[in-house]
Amino acid sequence: MSNSGTRVLIAGGSLVGLSTAVFLAHHNVPCTLVERHPGTSIHPRAVGYYPRTAELLRTVGVEEAAKAAAAGFEQHKTRAGVVSLAGEVLFSKEELAGGDELTDLTPAKLLLLPQDRLEPILRARAEKLGADLRFSTELVSFAQDANGVTAVVKDADGTESTLQADYLVAADGPRSAVRESLGIRREGRGVLSRHVSIAFGADFGAVLGDRRYSVVHVKNDTVTGILVHDDTLTEGTLIVGYDPEKGESLDDFTDARCAELVSAAIGSDAVEVTIRSRFPWDMAELVSETFVQDRVLIAGDAAHQIPPTGGYGANTGIADAFNLAWKLALVLAGTAGSALLDSYQEERGPVGTYTAQQGSLQLALRSGTATEEQRAATDDAMTVTMGQAYRSGAFIPEAGAQRLPLTSDPRTLRGEPGTRAPHVVVERDGTPVTTLDLFGSGFVLLAGADGGSWAAAAAAAGSALGTDLAFHRIAPTAERGALADPDGRWADAYGVGPAGAVLVRPDGIVAWRVTGAVPSGEQGAVLEAALRRILAR
Ligand SMILES: Cc1cc2nc3c(=O)[nH]c(=O)nc-3n(C[C@H](O)[C@H](O)[C@H](O)COP(=O)(O)OP(=O)(O)OC[C@H]3O[C@@H](n4cnc5c(N)ncnc54)[C@H](O)[C@@H]3O)c2cc1C
Structure with a gap:
């Protein structure tokens, strides 16, 4: 088995793994990323990045490319409820106005850009900065000791090799095998519901006319779901739920069934539908009890699974990576003690828990089930994403100062x-x-x-x-x-x-x-x- 080395090994090459690679490479830290898929994610999932995330991307020279890619989505600001794309519009609401009203607070704006469009930009930036990105490569196992991490990785041919690293960042998603193998439990309300995102191709431009949506809630006799569409008006994703307790399962979503659901959501038999792929996911509020175990640092959905309502998962994961990268850089350079890495948990752990709860509160609000108490506890997106006051960590609190709440406006x-x-x-x-x-x-x-x-x-x-x-x-x-x-x-x-x-x-x-x-x-x-x-x- 061949053997090679790096300073930081990143498991997972979707949004948070790629962000970690960009941020580490920005700080000149040699890193190797392994992603089991052959390329970046093909599912849009996150469609919005709050201004704080845009600020972080700006720091590493990604904001301009992301803004350019987002230009086609500038008009996609309306959240609507419809019987179908071709049918009656039940409600229609402008999303966060995009940031023009925030100029005193930030130079950045809300970025509306599907995750499958942002990931290639992050990939290109990471590669340009010298990160070693290995797709079609899986982390099979790892062991850590006082000197570092030894990982076994398998490439597309099935060839296994070992990789030595000083640290391992687990950005391997909600089912994180790294987290599970360390026996790190998760806390929170658990899995709330099960869903499948159906990626499809269909020429629905004529049906949409001049309407452009960020998110469309569809409800008719055949389908209840959420549809997002891209700026070419030929690709979209339909998200539907299923309930194992009612005997429903992922296997129910055959190509034929998916095409039927998508056609019903579009509402026109004249539009031909091609099913591209299915992506199962759980609506869940689950946060790792710790984000740090010795030489392993957990980030993104591996650390916190947040109900996507509110759009906080990707934003929080990118912020984790940003918080972590400079700390790893200084520890690896010998400028900081390794205890600096404990501050990653101290700072990001409470934020993960709070943000997951905010995701759940948004879910209650959007589904119309929120109690008065839940409404009062729901913070606006700028407070959630930009208003954090870390409670303890790598900073020096002022003697005698009143402790701030975890988040404020x-x-x-x-x-x-x-x-x-x-x-x-x-x-x-x-x-x-x-x-x-x-x-x-x-x-x-x-x-x-x-x-x-x-x-x-x-x-x-x-x-x-x-x-x-x-x-x-x-x-x-x-x-x-x-x-x-x-x-x-x-x-x-x-x-x-x-x-x-x-x-x-x-x-x-x-x-x-x-x-x-x-x-x-x-x-x-x-x-x-x-x-x-x-x-x-
Ligand atoms: C429908 C939907 C809509 C969403 N909308 C928003 C939104 O608007 N805003 C927002 O902020 N967030 C949103 N999110 C959440 C966002 O998509 C996630 O938070 C984000 O994808 C997390 O990225 P990640 O890299 O941590 O994990 P993942 O995206 O799950 O990626 C983990 C990666 O690790 C790889 N991997 C796993 N194990 C291994 C291994 N052993 N070896 C190699 N590779 C491995 C996987 O293949 C995968 O590519 C949404 C999510 C969904 C499902």
Whole structure:
């Protein structure tokens, strides 16, 4: 059996595995991804990415390609209920308006793009950045010890080989064999219902006319289901449920039965239907009791199965990968202690549980069964995806500060440690830039107009700990060596005074801050101590 090595092995090459490969490669971490299918996913599944996800994709140079691919879906914003595509429209509702109303909060917009279109973009980016992606390759087994992970993988010919890695990221989906083999249990409401997504080809453009839908709820005598269509108006997916307790099973969905259901959903016998494939999935609320076990890190649906109502699964999985990649990079470089990886569980575990519950609440709302209490507990999508305040992890909470709820409206956050560093438009040499574009590689220290002496502290702390630590002073007007904040928004948005400073992690989360002045002779030591703690050194 041949033997090869990598720093990080990623099991699973769908949305979250590919995102992990992109983020790791962005941080120059050699990684190998194995995916048992011959290519990226052929099922659309996720169709919407919230602005926070677009911000993460922006950091690694994927946002523009994703936006270009999404152009054809720009009008697909209407959620509707119909008897059939050709029949009566029962209701019609505009989805989240797309982000124009969010410009104070984020430079990014909601991306409407089916997962099967985003995955090839991620694949291309990961390959360009040097990740080793192996399709038609399966993770057969693995073992871990204090030195690393030894995996057995099997390629398309059935040839097995071993792969050594320092860490294994399990992005192998809801049935994760990696998670199961480690005996990691899942908690939550369990499987709520069973479904099959039927991918089909059909020329339904004439039936749709000038209507474009994000999601269509279809209900007639033959079929009750959800239909999504692509921008060519020739490919779509029909999602229907089945109930094993009523004796129904996946085997019922023969090509003939699927074609009958799709035809009924389109509502016109004149449209010929070709069934492409079936994808069974469970509506479930299930979260792994831990996301970290020694050298194995669990991400995406392997870590949390979230009812797709609300559209949180893919968004949460991509955020997991973003949270994890810089930590792995610094641990592997020897810049951080391995305990930094425990913060992945501390930060993403509670978010996974909360988001899965929000998915269930959205399900209750959409199905009209929500109680008053459930309505009150349902947060809006921006709060769920952008308003997180990690409870503990790789940041330094402020002494005496009131603990924030796990999530809040992101408009109310002010640069508190453990929250997303806010978007503020500043100017560099007269050109507007968002503060978010300052983050994404190493640590960044931002200081107010009177905080120039933090520059030396940043240089000293960065060099003492062997890590990148960029420095930016933010002044009210254009000055040499400073970013300008002509609107005077930065200090308020980051909750600091003119002598204050804010340390931002590579994933754009505030790690530490001082709101007022620190004597310049003490700044180096104060900053180094903070960074040392964050890096688990
Ligand atoms: C109908 C539907 C609609 C959805 N809509 C949305 C939405 O609008 N927004 C949103 O955010 N989310 C949505 N989701 C959820 C989203 O699709 C998932 O969260 C996302 O696919 C999770 O990605 P993943 O990579 O973690 O897991 P998966 O997509 O399950 O991928 C796991 C991959 O691992 C591979 N694999 C497994 N075991 C092995 C092995 N041993 N060796 C090699 N490869 C292996 C599998 O082949 C698979 O490709 C939706 C889901 C469904 C079903």
